[in-house]
Amino acid sequence: NSGSMYAIIGLPAEEVEKICEETEGYVVPVNYNSAVQTVIAGDTEACEAAAAKFAEMKKKAIKLNVASAFHSKLMQTAADEFIETAKTVEFKTANVDFYSNVLGTKLEDFSAMPDMLAKHIVSPVKFTSELAEMEKAGYENFIELGPNKVLTGLVKKTLKGKNAVNIENAATMEKALASLS
Known part of the structure; x- marks a missing residue:
């Protein structure tokens, strides 16, 4: 789109x-x-x-150098296609706290995950609300997995005094583990 x-x-x-x-x-x-x-x-x-x-x-x-208007209603056709595939996946309740940036809070109900994931495609990302809720719950360490450090930087700007690290390979994992020790 x-x-x-x-x-x-x-x-x-x-x-x-x-x-x-x-x-x-x-x-x-x-x-x-x-x-x-x-x-x-x-x-x-x-x-x-x-x-x-x-x-x-x-x-x-x-x-931004992107192909479409992500997280907006302009992505509805993608969400409609995605949900059909998501319905074929068996989802289980998380064993650890799971925070949703669609809700900006802790996700408690895992019964409609295909709907929640499809909603993520067309809904705003409430990252600051999600971080605030995690901080309120006592989280001190934030680890971003994958290339680049975009989210790590945003966490550092938003939550002062918390540990935020990025892991994208063995070298960065060693560095992250050392900083969190």
Whole structure:
């Protein structure tokens, strides 16, 4: 599907939401990444118009190099296709606490996982709410698995004094284990 995404830097999420609401066309906040970074997505023209408003406010609006407007209603056809496959997978209740960035809280009900996963495709990522809930529950260590350190950086910006590390290979695993000891 078509569409665009922009990272908006330097504004609280509430102000980003307000500009999106005031912008003609479909543009919405879709990634609540940190206190000063929210990603917007939607129809390309509406995203461009919102980005221009942010630029007028002297705030950064960085166009993301992505193929579509992820985590928005423009991904509904992908969610519809995905759910059919997800229904063929047997899901079990997690043995550890599991936090959902669709809900921004701890997931308690695992009975409709195909629906929850499909909803993730078209729903905002409530990463800051999820982190706040994890901090409230007493979590001190945050480990990102995979290439790059994007989420690790966002955790460090959002949760001061917590340990956040990235593991993408054996060398970074050794470094992470040493820092968490």
